[in-house]
Amino acid sequence: MVSREVQAHDTVVRFGNASVGGDKFAVIAGPCSVESEDQLMAVAEVVKQYGAVALRGGAYKPRTSPYDFQGMGIDGLKLLKQANEQLGLPTVSEVMEVSQMEAMCQYIDCLQIGARNMQNYALLKAVGESQKPVLLKRGLSATIEELLLAAEYIYDAGNPNIILCERGIRTYETATRNTLDLNAVAYLKQRTHLPVVVDPSHGTGVRELVIPLSRAAAAVGADGIIVESHLNPCEALSDGHQALTGPMFEQLMQELKPFVEAA
Numbered sequence: 080m081v082s083r084e085v086q087a088h089d090t091v092v093r094f095g096n097a098s099v100g101g102d103k104f105a106v107i108a109g110p111c112s113v114e115s116e117d118q119l120m121a122v123a124e125v126v127k128q129y130g131a132v133a134l135r136g137g138a139y140k141p142r143t144s145p146y147d148f149q150g151m152g153i154d155g156l157k158l159l160k161q162a163n164e165q166l167g168l169p170t171v172s173e174v175m176e177v178s179q180m181e182a183m184c185q186y187i188d189c190l191q192i193g194a195r196n197m198q199n200y201a202l203l204k205a206v207g208e209s210q211k212p213v214l215l216k217r218g219l220s221a222t223i224e225e226l227l228l229a230a231e232y233i234y235d236a237g238n239p240n241i242i243l244c245e246r247g248i249r250t251y252e253t254a255t256r257n258t259l260d261l262n263a264v265a266y267l268k269q270r271t272h273l274p275v276v277v278d279p280s281h282g283t284g285v286r287e288l289v290i291p292l293s294r295a296a297a298a299v300g301a302d303g304i305i306v307e308s309h310l311n312p313c314e315a316l317s318d319g320h321q322a323l324t325g326p327m328f329e330q331l332m333q334e335l336k337p338f339v340e341a342a
């Protein structure tokens with residue numbers, strides 16, 4: 080169902096006043112984790128000011144170590160709702176398990192399936208049965224075919240509003256956190272009608288590489304990017320090393336202008 084052979088025209092996924100897919104290049108931005116009201120509101124204002132169409136932020140965090148910050152949970156979701164109401168930015172946040180679905184649907188506009196959950200079929204069916212748009216991230220070691228079949232689970236359960244996300248894969252390379260697979264973006268754009276966004280933050284893990292890889296994503300035909308930003312990355316509770324500072328986010332938007340405005 081997600082194949083271009085079934086539907087030739089591009090799917091456009093809408094949530095709030097954001098749309099992803101079609102002619103527009105969409106920038107979704109915000110912190111890795113929601114940490115506090117002050118932190119979230121401050122960064123949300125900056126990303127909105129420079130042209131982000133949606134706010135990202137994790138309330139339930141899949142951390143590699145159980146001793147790392149696990150997210151604010153429901154309080155984080157409430158802060159995202161508050162940011163949405165005050166700034167008018169729709170929100171994207173990760174749902175980690177089926178039991179979180181009710182709260183997620185109450186507070187959040189677009190449900191992110193994280194890389195680690197790309198093949199959690201119970202969760203894919205649950206978001207498929209909901210009415211919310213889904214941002215589906217490629218698994219750490221998933222093939223493109225497996226990503227498309229994961230999308231198929233969501234589609235088959237009744238939800239056609241799916242955004243695919245290339246967020247870097249595991250390779251032998253250790254210079255960067257992951258290897259951003261831009262082949263996948265060009266390939267997916269030909270194979271599927273679903274919108275494809277790139278996450279250059281997790282794709283590289285290095286703040287200084289986020290802007291160049293964002294330009295690359297736009298050049299290769301992605302429908303947008305999802306980037307992490309934090310006004311004080313040294314103090315961030317997760318992924319600070321890959322977060323764009325406020326001035327860097329401004330620069331990113333400046334450099335993407337030809338793509339955002341061509342839309």
Ligand code: PEP
Binds near residue numbers: 111137141192194195
């Ligand atoms: C995130 O978006 O913060 C995240 C955990 O991403 P991924 O699932 O791609 O690792």
Ligand code: MN
Binds near residue numbers: 112307317
């Ligand atoms: Mn992160």
